[in-house]
Amino acid sequence: MPQFDVDLHIHSLHSIGVSHVMTIPRIAQGAKDKGLQLVGMGDVTQPHWLKHLRTHLKENDGAYTYDSVAFIPTVEIEDIESIHHLILIPDFEAVENLRVAIEPYSPNMDNDWGGRPRVNISAVELAGIIHDIGGLIGPAHAFTPFKSIFRENRYTSLKTCYGDEARNIYFIELGLSADSEIADCIPELRELTYITSSDAHSPGPDKLGREFTRIEMESPTFGELKYALKRERGRKSVLNVGLNPRLGKYYLSFCSKCRRTLIMQVEDGAPSFDELNIYIQCKNKTERVKLLHDIHLRKVRCPVDGKTLRFGVRDRAATIGEGVSHSPDHRPRYLHIAPLLDIIASALEVKSSSSKMATKLYGKMRIELGSETSILTSVPLENIRQSNDRVAQMIQTYRDGSACYQAGGGGRYGKLIPPWECEGN
Numbered sequence: 001m002p003q004f005d006v007d008l009h010i011h012s013l014h015s016i017g018v019s020h021v022m023t024i025p026r027i028a029q030g031a032k033d034k035g036l037q038l039v040g041m042g043d044v045t046q047p048h049w050l051k052h053l054r055t056h057l058k059e060n061d062g063a064y065t066y067d068s069v070a071f072i073p074t075v076e077i078e079d080i081e082s083i084h085h086l087i088l089i090p091d092f093e094a095v096e097n098l099r100v101a102i103e104p105y106s107p108n109m110d111n112d113w114g115g116r117p118r119v120n121i122s123a124v125e126l127a128g129i130i131h132d133i134g135g136l137i138g139p140a141h142a143f144t145p146f147k148s149i150f151r152e153n154r155y156t157s158l159k160t161c162y163g164d165e166a167r168n169i170y171f172i173e174l175g176l177s178a179d180s181e182i183a184d185c186i187p188e189l190r191e192l193t194y195i196t197s198s199d200a201h202s203p204g205p206d207k208l209g210r211e212f213t214r215i216e217m218e219s220p221t222f223g224e225l226k227y228a229l230k231r232e233r234g235r236k237s238v239l240n241v242g243l244n245p246r247l248g249k250y251y252l253s254f255c256s257k258c259r260r261t262l263i264m265q266v267e268d269g270a271p272s273f274d275e276l277n278i279y280i281q282c283k284n285k286t287e288r289v290k291l292l293h294d295i296h297l298r299k300v301r302c303p304v305d306g307k308t309l310r311f312g313v314r315d316r317a318a319t320i321g322e323g324v325s326h327s328p329d330h331r332p333r334y335l336h337i338a339p340l341l342d343i344i345a346s347a348l349e350v351k352s353s354s355s356k357m358a359t360k361l362y363g364k365m366r367i368e369l370g371s372e373t374s375i376l377t378s379v380p381l382e383n384i385r386q387s388n389d390r391v392a393q394m395i396q397t398y399r400d401g402s403a404c405y406q407a408g409g410g411g412r413y414g415k416l417i418p419p420w421e422c423e424g425n
Contacts, residue, residue: 001216003238004037005373006225007209008074009086009140009173009197012043012052015115019202024056028069030203035371036212038220040074040088040197043115044095045102054092062221070220076140077102078118079126083154083161084140084147086173086197087130090222097133102126123149127165136226137168138192141175141199143182143313145250148175152296152311156320157188170229171195176211177248177313180240180334186321190328193229196242205362205372206339206353211242212373214332237332241377244336244405245313247416252409253295253312255302259410262309264288271303276412278302278309285323292319312409337398338416340365340372346418347390361388393419 013022022042031039041057041064043049057064057071064071073089075098089095102119103109109117119126130137139149139161148154155161158169171193174183183189196211217224217235228235245251252261260273264282272279280300282288292315294300298308311319337343341353344361352358365387366372369379376395384392397403397419404422408414 001218001234003214003216004070004220005035005209005212006038006195006215006220007031007036007197007200007212008038008040008072008088008195009076010040010042010074010200010208011076012041012046012049012115014043014046014049014113015201016113017201018115022201022203024052024066024071026203027208028066030205030208031069032067033366033372034205034209034212035373036069036209038070038072038215038225039208041071042074042076044073044075044089045077045099045109045117046115047110048112049115050092050095059091061219062223063219072220072222072225076116077126078116078147079123080120081122081154082147083123083149084116085123085126085137086140088136088222088225090134094133094135098129098135101129101133123161124163124165127162127168131165131168136170136229137165138171138173138195139169140173141177142172143178143317144175145177145311145313145316150316150320152316159188173197174211174240174242175199176243177245177250178317179242179245179336180327180331181325182245182314182317184325184327184331185317185323187326190326190331193231193237194240194331194334195229195237196240196334204341206341209373210339211240213237214239214241214377231330236330239332239377240334241337241373242334243338244403244414244416246405246407247338247414248313249408249411249413250313251407251414253309253315254410255304255307256310257305257307258302259412260302260304261312261407261409261412262315264291273302273304278304289323292323335377335398336401336403337376337395340375343394343398344388344391346416347388347394361391365391390418390420 011018105119106117108114158166198210200208215228217228263277300309345353345358404417406415
């Protein structure tokens with residue numbers, strides 16, 4: 001059965017903070033360069049964008065295409081509790097039905113910048129509408145500290161958020177803050193399909209497809225995608241590709257004032273700290289669970305300034321779930337890997353992935369080795385070494401899981417430590 005590299009969450013030029021070149025021709029070109037065969041249309045309820053989509057996309061055998069790239073209608077919607085949901089829609093007729101259904105509740109859907117509309121209804125009501133039009137809904141970037149279902153002091157289960165509609169939730173979008181290991185701490189989520197997608201605001205190769213899902217299905221259509229997300233008729237997700245959550249700004253728990261991040265150690269002694277971290281000792285799982293519970297109750301204070309500690313994504317997921325990750329048999333591999341341009345910039349030790357040196361090598365590798373998704377996942381390392389040995393070293397550590405990181409948190413991004421700088425190498 002064919003496999004498709006898919007990015008289901010992007011935005012158009014009608015969302016705030018998005019590049020003005022996010023048009024279908026530029027998105028399609030970016031997708032081809034990246035190696036994506038199916039992309040979400042994004043912002044599909046915005047009227048000007050919907051007109052643009054209808055003008056540029058051709059429909060054939062249930063697939064909407066432009067220049068050999070397939071698209072399906074998608075939109076991210078914010079509900080009355082500021083939770084974001086990713087919506088997948090069968091066709092343009094269903095989009096029009098959705099627009100009619102949510103128009104009375106949306107103050108901004110038809111605005112020039114209404115690409116991600118807000119609706120003043122609950123997640124339960126929104127999910128019911130999506131079910132009625134034949135679409136699919138799931139939590140967007142489910143673990144980010146802002147605007148997500150599992151953010152602190154919000155929901156701890158799909159059932160409490162979606163009510164009876166929870167039985168119609170077949171996927172969650174992990175987002176840049178989480179991976180399968182984090183999500184599989186929560187037993188309720190283990191039956192779902194996880195999707196990784198970019199939330200791209202520009203068509204550049206370091207944004208579009210920076211996270212993607214490889215899906216096995218017969219064709220790039222909504223019907224086939226629905227089978228895959230439900231894991232029916234042999235259709236399924238076979239690979240999640242994305243950044244390691246340790247690179248994110250909210251991975252570790254942190255002090256609400258000084259922003260030092262929490263490191264739990266299996267040692268004796270009093271809490272200590274340095275310029276970046278707070279170190280608290282937990283001799284066993286029981287002490288770790290108690291510490292997380294006390295952080296939730298705002299009882300744990302920073303040894304530097306006495307302010308309370310706040311949850312990062314990892315520890316929030318641990319408190320919602322069992323604290324231990326157990327992935328089901330159907331869960332595909334999660335490949336932690338950065339966009340190729342970022343890898344090249346690190347390998348060349350240049351400050352920006354848009355530097356001439358980085359973009360020149362990127363173009364050379366694309367010509368010699370193929371699409372970016374294939375370079376990241378399957379091109380033999382000996383072939384990559386012929387282009388650049390350090391790039392090959394980095395891709396190897398990503399593929400075999402030996403990459404080293406300085407974890408992020410408290411608003412500070414994490415950092416990849418190149419293999420030639422890792423201790424023991």
